[in-house]
Amino acid sequence: MSYVLKTNNDLRRKSLIPFPLKILFFIAIFLAFVYLVFPRAFSIVFTTIIKPFWSIEKNIRYGNTFIPIEDVLKENEELKIEIERQKAMYFQTSFLIKENEELKRLLNREDLYSLTLSLILKKPPFSAYDTFILDIGNNKKIRKGDTVYALGNIPIGEIVEVNMNTSKAKLYSTSGEKFDVIIGKNNIEAIATGKGGGTFEASLPHETKVEIGDSVFIPSLNNSFVGTVEAVIFDPSNPFSTILFKQPINIYEQRWVLIGKNERKENDKSE
Amino acid sequence: MKEKKMINQNKYRISTAIIMLISIIWGYWWISVILALIFLFLFPLYYEIIFWGVLYDALYGVPLELFYNIPYTFSILAIFIFTITFFIKKKLIAYENI
Numbered sequence: 561m562s563y564v565l566k567t568n569n570d571l572r573r574k575s576l577i578p579f580p581l582k583i584l585f586f587i588a589i590f591l592a593f594v595y596l597v598f599p600r601a602f603s604i605v606f607t608t609i610i611k612p613f614w615s616i617e618k619n620i621r622y623g624n625t626f627i628p629i630e631d632v633l634k635e636n637e638e639l640k641i642e643i644e645r646q647k648a649m650y651f652q653t654s655f656l657i658k659e660n661e662e663l664k665r666l667l668n669r670e671d672l673y674s675l676t677l678s679l680i681l682k683k684p685p686f687s688a689y690d691t692f693i694l695d696i697g698n699n700k701k702i703r704k705g706d707t708v709y710a711l712g713n714i715p716i717g718e719i720v721e722v723n724m725n726t727s728k729a730k731l732y733s734t735s736g737e738k739f740d741v742i743i744g745k746n747n748i749e750a751i752a753t754g755k756g757g758g759t760f761e762a763s764l765p766h767e768t769k770v771e772i773g774d775s776v777f778i779p780s781l782n783n784s785f786v787g788t789v790e791a792v793i794f795d796p797s798n799p800f801s802t803i804l805f806k807q808p809i810n811i812y813e814q815r816w817v818l819i820g821k822n823e824r825k826e827n828d829k830s831e
Numbered sequence: 832m833k834e835k836k837m838i839n840q841n842k843y844r845i846s847t848a849i850i851m852l853i854s855i856i857w858g859y860w861w862i863s864v865i866l867a868l869i870f871l872f873l874f875p876l877y878y879e880i881i882f883w884g885v886l887y888d889a890l891y892g893v894p895l896e897l898f899y900n901i902p903y904t905f906s907i908l909a910i911f912i913f914t915i916t917f918f919i920k921k922k923l924i925a926y927e928n929i
Contacts, residue, residue: 580876580917587881588910595903602889610890613856687891688860689898689903720893728893736896 613683744774884909
């Protein structure tokens with residue numbers, strides 16, 4: 561005698577893995593593939609689409625679209641006064657720069673960098689990554705590793721990703737970022753760690769002579785003044801002193817930056 | 832009736848997508864995170880959160896010490912949070928259709 565076997569529909573219908581998790585699994589696989597094989601694909605596509613929207617924001621904020629004419633005139637007057645004040649300083653510094661360049665030329669150590677002005681499209685604290693999104697990229701021959709200067713030639717970060725019309729700059733002061741510095745008159749070498757918001761920390765032995773107000777530089781022939789020592793924390797139980805220093809500018813107030821195309825000036829010329 | 836409900840939900844989804852886009856492009860990062868979490872619990876299956884994570888990384892992501900040099904932190908977080916909330920929602924009677 562044969563029996564028709566009863567199919568277990570419940571078991572067939574109910575899979576071990578729920579459907580949404582299956583979809584999620586495929587999305588994760590797809591993302592892992594894209595991130596491994598084409599790491600910059602999404603970045604190139606999305607920044608190209610979003611850039612015009614960032615530009616709209618800048619036009620509204622910094623353009624004269626919605627600003628009353630009285631405010632513009634007032635700002636103009638203030639800027640004229642500021643220009644006069646800066647002129648006096650400019651004559652002094654331009655003399656020093658000229659002297660510096662002449663000395664470098666005499667010693668065959670000319671500056672091998674050129675600067676390109678760039679508008680900051682996005683900056684902290686808007687972005688969680690503590691990065692600057694800049695409005696120039698491959699179109700202006702910006703390369704990964706180029707130094708980013710705040711106006712006044714103060715290095716604040718470096719280019720980490722370049723797209724066609726935009727680039728991303730990582731700030732030196734980003735929390736946890738490490739880089740080499742030279743502190744004070746005695747040129748003491750140390751490793752500085754970013755603490756966020758344009759501030760840094762470095763550890764040095766107690767015996768090291770570092771004072772408040774000492775200048776801090778990045779080891780380089782070019783403009784490399786990073787900031788001044790603000791505090792030296794001495795703890796008798798710790799063999800190291802903590803040196804706190806900060807940049808002389810507020811990175812959050814910057815609208816423009818200069819990008820130093822390091823060591824490529826001669827190559828560019830030959831091209 | 833069911834169709835009307837679906838159209839309504841789609842309208843909500845489009846509105847929330849616009850809000851999320853605006854907050855990612857022009858807003859503070861923490862506003863985007865809070866909104867994404869709210870929408871994640873507002874909808875039974877909010878797959879869009881993964882797209883927002885990918886978009887955020889694409890626009891702003893760089894390898895930082897703070898995030899263990901992984902430039903895809905928000906994508907990974909989005910997938911992780913979606914999975915966690917999926918299991919939480921399964922336990923909650925408010926999401927009976929999951």
